[in-house]
Amino acid sequence: GQNIDQPTEMTATEGAIVQINCTYQTSGFNGLFWYQQHAGEAPTFLSYNVLDGLEEKGRFSSFLSRSKGYSYLLLKELQMKDSASYLCAVRDSNYQLIWGAGTKLIIKP
Amino acid sequence: GAVVSQHPSWVICKSGTSVKIECRSLDFQATTMFWYRQFPKQSLMLMATSNEGSKATYEQGVEKDKFLINHASLTLSTLTVTSAHPEDSSFYICSARGDRDYEQFFGPGTRLTVL
Numbered sequence: 244g245q246n247i248d249q250p251t252e253m254t255a256t257e258g259a260i261v262q263i264n265c266t267y268q269t270s271g272f273n274g275l276f277w278y279q280q281h282a283g284e285a286p287t288f289l290s291y292n293v294l295d296g297l298e299e300k301g302r303f304s305s306f307l308s309r310s311k312g313y314s315y316l317l318l319k320e321l322q323m324k325d326s327a328s329y330l331c332a333v334r335d336s337n338y339q340l341i342w343g344a345g346t347k348l349i350i351k352p
Numbered sequence: 353g354a355v356v357s358q359h360p361s362w363v364i365c366k367s368g369t370s371v372k373i374e375c376r377s378l379d380f381q382a383t384t385m386f387w388y389r390q391f392p393k394q395s396l397m398l399m400a401t402s403n404e405g406s407k408a409t410y411e412q413g414v415e416k417d418k419f420l421i422n423h424a425s426l427t428l429s430t431l432t433v434t435s436a437h438p439e440d441s442s443f444y445i446c447s448a449r450g451d452r453d454y455e456q457f458f459g460p461g462t463r464l465t466v467l
Contacts, residue, residue: 285458
């Protein structure tokens with residue numbers, strides 16, 4: 244079966260760095276996505292990785308290792324507005340997005 | 353980035369009535385649109401994939417006669433929840449795929465409450 248695993252909840256301090264991990268087992272791989280979702284709102288696109296390595300975009304970076312079925316989202320200089328759920332999604336061989344359950348990130352002052 | 357709108361943003365209806373939700377891509381043509389449902393504290397669940405001019409492809413367990421999807425143009429897809437019941441109360445989100453196949457833009461969502 245297809246499976247995406249990510250921690251249910253994480254807590255971090257304002258100004259710090261946090262890494263949210265995602266491991267996956269899917270039938271085929273055509274890219275991995277990270278989305279941010281604030282409570283009661285739709286997800287917004289953060290990053291897309293299809294090749295191994297690190298993609299940096301401002302305070303957010305995303306890493307992929309296809310051989311390990313592993314990705315992480317790195318958030319630096321955390322701000323209170325970063326409190327949200329972070330969803331990892333993998334596109335399989337049928338180009339269908341398989342979604343993780345999301346990681347709720349709580350930022351404390 | 354591209355903009356996807358949904359209407360209405362929230363709706364409250366009586367059990368047994370039908371509700372139509374519209375999803376529009378405002379500044380790009382979307383050949384493929386997706387409809388998701390999200391229950392509280394759960395992840396997105398894909399309900400169906402709709403391609404312009406053809407019948408939607410429903411995920412296993414989603415009743416196509418209950419959730420009617422129409423994708424009549426490259427900028428509009430509609431989801432009609434027929435004979436809604438309280439268990440259909442959820443957050444419904446549409447998304448549209450842009451020109452570059454890795455891009456998927458989400459609408460703001462529609463919160464449906466069935467009394």
